[in-house]
Amino acid sequence: MIEEVKPLVEAGFSVHLLRPKSKIPANDGWSEAPVYTFDQLRKLYRDGQNVGIRLGKPSKVEGLYLHAIDLDIRVPEAKSEALDRLDELISDGDLKELPCVQSGSGGASRHFYFLTEDAFRSKKLAHSKHKFTGDDGKEHWEWEIELFGTGKQVVLPPSIHPDTGKAYRWVLQPDLKRGIPRISADLIDELVGGDESTGFYENSEPLNLTINEARDYLDAIPDWADDRDSWVRVGMALKHEFADDKALIKEAWELFDEWSRRGYGYNRAKNLAQWRGFTFDREELVTMRSIVAEANDRALYETIEELDDEDEERPPAPPSAKVLMSMFDDLDGPPTPPRDQDADPYAILKREGVPDHVLSIPGVLQEVVDYYNATAIKSQPQFAVQAALAFGSVVLGRHWSTNRKNFTSLYFLNLAPTAGGKEHAKRVIEEFLTEAGLDTLTGPKNYASEAGVFSTLLTKPRHICITDEFGRYLSSARGGAGNANKSEAQSALMEVFGRLDGTWQTNGYSTRGMTKEQADAQNNAKVVRPALTLLGMTTPQSFYDALGQKDILDGFLNRFLIVESPLGRQSSREVDGSSLPKRVVRWARQKAWEIGGDDDDLEGMRAMVEPSFAPEPILVPFSKACMPILAEMEQAVSREMDRLDACGMAELYGRTREIAMRMALIVAVSDGCDVIKPRHVEWARDYVFFYQARMAKLFEGNIGKTDIEKACDAVCEYLETCGDDGAPEHQISRQRRKKFGKLSTRERDEVFALLLRDRRIRVTDRTAKRGSKKPWYALVKS
Structure with missing residues (x-):
C-alpha cells in the first residue's frame, strides 16, 4: 500500500x-x-x-x-x-x-x-x-x-x-x-x-444532561480550572449544553463560577465577562462530549479496582463511602441477573466440553489433585490438575529423561477472573515441596531481566517460578511498553525451554573494572541442563489485552499449557483441614534426587550439595507400542499448523508434540512405571491437544482484532447481562472501562455505529428517573 x-x-x-x-x-x-x-x-x-x-x-x-x-x-x-x-x-x-x-x-x-x-x-x-x-x-x-x-x-x-x-x-x-x-x-x-x-460539527447536539450530572463530570476534572485553555473549554461546553433553556443557563453559569473557584486567580467579574463572550461561531465547537470523555478516563472509577490476587481468598475490605454511593448511580438501569455460582463445577465443565479423564491423573499425582480439590475454598478442578503436573514437573526435572531426550520441565498458565481461585495452586505446590524438604526448588515470583533468569539458574538449576502477575509481565515485556529488561527475560525463558538436555550461556557483558578471576568466572558461567518449571496466573482480560501476534510468531506462547476456566468467580465454601498425603511426600522426596549411572549414592549426594553438577538422568524409554501414537500425533500437529497458516497462528502448535512427550514422562513416573506405555502417551496427548485446541480457538477470537473490534465485543458481552432493557452509554463505559470506557468519544460513536449497522444491538430512548432522556442500547437476540 x-x-x-x-x-x-x-x-x-x-x-x-x-x-x-x-x-x-x-x-x-x-x-x-x-x-x-x-x-x-x-x-x-x-x-x-x-x-x-x-x-x-x-x-x-x-x-x-x-x-x-x-x-x-x-x-x-x-x-x-x-x-x-x-x-x-x-x-x-x-x-x-x-x-x-x-x-x-x-x-x-x-x-x-x-x-x-x-x-x-x-x-x-x-x-x-x-x-x-x-x-x-x-x-x-x-x-x-x-x-x-x-x-x-x-x-x-x-x-x-x-x-x-x-x-x-x-x-x-x-x-x-x-x-x-x-x-x-x-x-x-x-x-x-x-x-x-x-459551522457546527457532527455530534454537536447537547447531551441533555441535568445540572447535577454536569456537576458530577466537572468534579472529576478539578485541575482543568488551573489551565486557561481547559478552563475555557469547560465554560464553552457548559454554555452550549444549556443554551436552549433560559432557566438552566443561569444555573449553568453558577455551576461554572462555582467550579472556577478551584483554579488559581479566581475572579467572579472576569468569569462573568468571559462567560458572556462564549459563542458558538468558532471553527471547532466544544461540547460536553469532550468533558464527559475526559471524566470517564479519570479517577471517577479508579476506586472500583480489581482485588489483589494474593488476597483473593481473604475477606474483602469494606468498600469506601464513594464506592457505596456509586452503587446507587444507576438505579434506573436494569439489574444484572445473578450467576449460578453454586452450580456443580464438574457439571459446568462437562457442559463446556471438558473430557472427564483430563480432570484426573494416573498414579500418585492424583492425590495432589484430590488434596487441591478438598482444600480449595473456590473450586477449580482444572487448576488442580495443572498444579499436580507443575509439581511433578519440578520434582522430576533435570534427573529424569526419555530415550528421546525429553525432560519434564514445562510452562503452565491458568486464566480465571479476580477472586476466581487461581492462588490455591501456589499454596498447594509450596506446601508439598516444603513437607518433602524440597523448598529449595522454589524460585522467585518473577524475573526482572535475562540476568535474573541466568543468576537464578546458576544457584538453582532446577526450580519452579510461580507468578500471579503474568498478564502484566507479558504486557511490560512487549516492545511498545518500553521495558527492554522484561523483553530480554522473556527471550531467556524461551531459550531455556529448549535447552533442557544441553548447556545455556547468557549474553556477554562488560568485564571492565573486574579482576581477571572475576572476568573469567563471568565469561565461563553456564548452566548445564537447566530445568525451569513456570506456573503463571492472571485474569483473561489482562492476558488478552496484553496479547499480540508477535507473542505467537516468536514462539513464546506455544511453550505454555494454557487453561482458561469457564467457572468464573466462585462462591467461597467451607473446607476441612485435610492433611498432606504422605505417599506423595515420600514419592517426591525419593524421585527428586534419584539419578542414573552406577554410583547412585555418591552422585546423588553431589547433586544435592553442588547445584552446578548435572548427574546422569534416569532413562524412562517409550515402549515400541507408543511409536504409532507418536507418529499420529506428528501428523495431527502438521494438519493443524496447515489449517492455522492462513491466519498466521501455525506457530501455536510448534511445541505441542514435544510438550505431550514431556508430560507422558511425568505421568509414567507418577504411575510407577519404568517404561512409558501407550496409556501414558494417550493421556498426555488428550490433555495437551484438548487445551491447545481451546487456546487456538480463543486466540483466533482475540488476536488480530483492532481496538474498535475488541470494544464492540466488550459492549455486546456486557449488554448480554442486561436483558431486554439494555443500558446507557455511561453505564457500559463504567462496566467495560478497559476496552470501551477509555476510548475517545469519536471512537465510542464508531463502536455504536458498527454494532447498529451489523444489527448486533438496537437503540431506544429512555427517560431516567432524574428526568433526562438518553439513548439506551440493548443486544439484538439472534
Whole structure:
C-alpha cells in the first residue's frame, strides 16, 4: 500500500499513517507532526496500516495548499440536489476535473481535491433542507458539504474502510504532470465567511444532561480550572449544553463560577465577562462530549479496582463511602441477573466440553489433585490438575529423561477472573515441596531481566517460578511498553525451554573494572541442563489485552499449557483441614534426587550439595507400542499448523508434540512405571491437544482484532447481562472501562455505529428517573 502513495508524497502531499482498517491516525500527535518524506513513511509503515493525508497548511503542492471538499450524501435520493448545490458553490471550478475519491463504504459520497493560494481551516458550507432519523435514533441532514483544510485529515486510497472492509478508490486520480485544479482563495474566503450557522460539527447536539450530572463530570476534572485553555473549554461546553433553556443557563453559569473557584486567580467579574463572550461561531465547537470523555478516563472509577490476587481468598475490605454511593448511580438501569455460582463445577465443565479423564491423573499425582480439590475454598478442578503436573514437573526435572531426550520441565498458565481461585495452586505446590524438604526448588515470583533468569539458574538449576502477575509481565515485556529488561527475560525463558538436555550461556557483558578471576568466572558461567518449571496466573482480560501476534510468531506462547476456566468467580465454601498425603511426600522426596549411572549414592549426594553438577538422568524409554501414537500425533500437529497458516497462528502448535512427550514422562513416573506405555502417551496427548485446541480457538477470537473490534465485543458481552432493557452509554463505559470506557468519544460513536449497522444491538430512548432522556442500547437476540 505504501508504494502506491509515493508519487503523492513526492509531490508534496502530507501523507501520514493510520491504524489498520481505521480512519484514526496511528500517531496521537498527528496534527503537529512534521511532514514525512517517503523514506521515513516506508520505515514507519507496518503491514495492514491505512494511509491518510493532512490537508491545508501541511500539504503544500506546487506552492499552493491542498484542500478537499467533503460531499457527504446520506440519502441516495438527494444526490442530484447535493451535486447541484456543490456546483453553485464552486462557480469558478469544474467539478468533473477535480481529483475525486469514493469511500470504501460505497454510495454517492465523495472527496474532491483542489489547490488554493491560502491555507483555510475546515468549515461546513451547506446542508440539505430536510433531515431524516438514522439507525442510531438521531436526526441527520440528508446531505452536507464541508471544506476540509488545516487541522483535518482524510483517508487515502487504497486504504480499507473500517465498516465494510472494502478499499477506498480514486474515481479520478490526480494528474501530477498536468497539475491539480485550482480554486481561487477569494472564492473560498467568500464561502467560509458566510452564514456561521452552518459551522457546527457532527455530534454537536447537547447531551441533555441535568445540572447535577454536569456537576458530577466537572468534579472529576478539578485541575482543568488551573489551565486557561481547559478552563475555557469547560465554560464553552457548559454554555452550549444549556443554551436552549433560559432557566438552566443561569444555573449553568453558577455551576461554572462555582467550579472556577478551584483554579488559581479566581475572579467572579472576569468569569462573568468571559462567560458572556462564549459563542458558538468558532471553527471547532466544544461540547460536553469532550468533558464527559475526559471524566470517564479519570479517577471517577479508579476506586472500583480489581482485588489483589494474593488476597483473593481473604475477606474483602469494606468498600469506601464513594464506592457505596456509586452503587446507587444507576438505579434506573436494569439489574444484572445473578450467576449460578453454586452450580456443580464438574457439571459446568462437562457442559463446556471438558473430557472427564483430563480432570484426573494416573498414579500418585492424583492425590495432589484430590488434596487441591478438598482444600480449595473456590473450586477449580482444572487448576488442580495443572498444579499436580507443575509439581511433578519440578520434582522430576533435570534427573529424569526419555530415550528421546525429553525432560519434564514445562510452562503452565491458568486464566480465571479476580477472586476466581487461581492462588490455591501456589499454596498447594509450596506446601508439598516444603513437607518433602524440597523448598529449595522454589524460585522467585518473577524475573526482572535475562540476568535474573541466568543468576537464578546458576544457584538453582532446577526450580519452579510461580507468578500471579503474568498478564502484566507479558504486557511490560512487549516492545511498545518500553521495558527492554522484561523483553530480554522473556527471550531467556524461551531459550531455556529448549535447552533442557544441553548447556545455556547468557549474553556477554562488560568485564571492565573486574579482576581477571572475576572476568573469567563471568565469561565461563553456564548452566548445564537447566530445568525451569513456570506456573503463571492472571485474569483473561489482562492476558488478552496484553496479547499480540508477535507473542505467537516468536514462539513464546506455544511453550505454555494454557487453561482458561469457564467457572468464573466462585462462591467461597467451607473446607476441612485435610492433611498432606504422605505417599506423595515420600514419592517426591525419593524421585527428586534419584539419578542414573552406577554410583547412585555418591552422585546423588553431589547433586544435592553442588547445584552446578548435572548427574546422569534416569532413562524412562517409550515402549515400541507408543511409536504409532507418536507418529499420529506428528501428523495431527502438521494438519493443524496447515489449517492455522492462513491466519498466521501455525506457530501455536510448534511445541505441542514435544510438550505431550514431556508430560507422558511425568505421568509414567507418577504411575510407577519404568517404561512409558501407550496409556501414558494417550493421556498426555488428550490433555495437551484438548487445551491447545481451546487456546487456538480463543486466540483466533482475540488476536488480530483492532481496538474498535475488541470494544464492540466488550459492549455486546456486557449488554448480554442486561436483558431486554439494555443500558446507557455511561453505564457500559463504567462496566467495560478497559476496552470501551477509555476510548475517545469519536471512537465510542464508531463502536455504536458498527454494532447498529451489523444489527448486533438496537437503540431506544429512555427517560431516567432524574428526568433526562438518553439513548439506551440493548443486544439484538439472534
